[in-house]
Amino acid sequence: MGQKKTTIQISGMRCVSCGKTIEKALKKQPGVISANVNVATEKGIVEYDSNKISIEKIGETIRGTGYEPIGITHEDERTREISLKLTGMTCASCAAKIEKALNSVKGVRRASVNFATEKATVEYAPEVATLMDLRKTVQSVGYDISEEKEVDKxxxxxxxxxxxxxxxxxxxxxxxxxxxxxxxxxxxxxxxxxxxxxxxxxxxxxxxxxxxxxxxxxxxxxxxxxxxxxxxxx
Missing domain, CATH: 1.20.58 (Methane Monooxygenase Hydroxylase; Chain G, domain 1)
Incomplete structure (x- = not known):
């Protein structure tokens, strides 16, 4: 508990005044230390005292200005999203097997496998899981990774x-x-x-x-x- 810093993905902003509106509303909330909204990246960085205000209340404040918080990442919970080119799949059940294995890896937030494109999209915490962990997991179920590419959102x-x-x-x-x-x-x-x-x-x-x-x-x-x-x- 105590002082925290959170990055929030915000949808619906179209101009600089949109960001200023959100910043103004957040700064009025007791417990919010600072708020900085970047319209270009559609992200807001909020520093707050969790003893005085909850992240849910921060989300409600953003919604109250007419915009939608669609993703919240705490400073110590940053994730990375990568695309993995897979080899060895022959059917949809192969994709399901790999997807299940990847989702069981500690540190993986989300993993989805597309059999048609032979690609897996994985969101994971790099402080907990590594690319080597992902590769070993795929290999453990009988398949392999031929290419790794970071997803540029x-x-x-x-x-x-x-x-x-x-x-x-x-x-x-x-x-x-x-x-x-x-x-x-x-x-x-x-x-x-x-x-x-x-x-x-x-x-x-x-x-x-x-x-x-x-x-x-x-x-x-x-x-x-x-x-x-x-x-x-x-």
Missing amino acids: SLVEMQRARVRMLVAWGFTIPIILWMLPEMIFGVAWPNWEIYNLGIILLAVPVIFWVGLPTLRAAAKTIYHKSTNMDVLIA
Whole structure:
């Protein structure tokens, strides 16, 4: 018990003011010594006195500002996530056997094996378990590891954002091209009914799929009687 430092993964932030809102709310709580939120990494580092405030209360405070704490890591509980290329699997039961063995290793928080890609994703505490422990565990059930690669979570998130951007442009460019004759010549092709319906149908995926994270964040912010950039955009 006593003074602790915790790193919290926070979802829903879109701008610097989002981070400032969370920091301000946390610093008002009795027992919070310091709070620093980085919007770029979507993480908040909170130093607090566990005798005065619980981590659950800190999470509630963040939710109260309209954002969601999705992962909490204490200073002495840092984990590492790696991707392991496996060899020797011939069926789904092989993957299940490896997954069970890896999850039984002390220090492993989570392990999942994908038979189709022949890869295992393992989250573990490097202070407790080592890569050698993981390799020996896989070998003990009759398989092996041919490659080890650390998972870059920021890169995964960037790839998801790239997909959303491509989908957005894939629907937006046809909208722009279709609107040009109407904007320049005042002519809706082929007629006004089809033109209006087509524009709406093309806009729906952009607004309600690509823009879903923004709409959700805006709804949460309004629910908590606050405003931010998400509310302005929505």
